Amino acid sequence: MATAVIGRCIFGQLNKLQKCKTIAKVTNIQCRNISISQRLLGVKYFTEKHEWVEVNGEVGTIGISEFAQDQLGEVVYVQLPEIDTELELGQEAGVLESVKAASEVYSPISGVVTEANTALEDAPKLVNDSCYEKGWLYKMTIREPTELDHLMKEEDYLKFIKD
Incomplete structure (x- = not known):
């Protein structure tokens, strides 16, 4: 058989x-x-403003980089976009407040928000403790996959933050 x-x-x-x-x-x-496409394999892309997007098929998971959370200090408040919000590339998507400063989060790609990490409402420190896993901010459907071509892959981003 x-x-x-x-x-x-x-x-x-x-x-x-x-x-x-x-x-x-x-x-x-x-x-x-x-x-x-390599975009289907969970590859992370980064912006010069230190946001990242991990792509899995047509869904992007967005957060801030370890470098950004380190610069911010302990995150004490997170304002996330609402589900079904349409965001354009570079549009303000949320706000992170820390013991040091407040910082806007900008959308690294265009699309529609499908999920917000509501765990951050009660535990904003997850952004500091696990920015790439439990501390992600929101998920969205990717409207323009070609926008990813203008973002940095992880190895390029690591060089960028060293300069």
């Missing part, structure tokens, strides 16, 4: 996934290449 298997196989290129189906024996595998 044949067993179907779908797996991730990387053969020379990181942006190629292989869809594999086992036919009667493990040694008899048929593969079909599926070309996908």
Whole structure:
């Protein structure tokens, strides 16, 4: 009896996934290449104002960088955008207040807000403790994927903050 298997196989290129189906024996595998964009793989992009967006398919998760939260100090209040808010690239999306200062958060991409991290209302310090995991700010559907081309990938951002 044949067993179907779908797996991730990387053969020379990181942006190629292989869809594999086992036919009667493990040694008899048929593969079909599926070309996908690197944007579907959870890659983080950064702005010069220290916001980040992690892209998973058509959804972007937005937050501030570790560098930004370190500069702000302990975050004590977070104002997030409302669900269904349409944001344009560079538009103010929220505010973070810390013991040192208040800072606006700007949308790194255009789209519609689909979720706000309401856990930050009771625990704004999550932005400091876990800015990339539990301290994200909001999620949105990405309207213009080409806007990502103007953002920095993580390695470029790390060089940017060193300068």
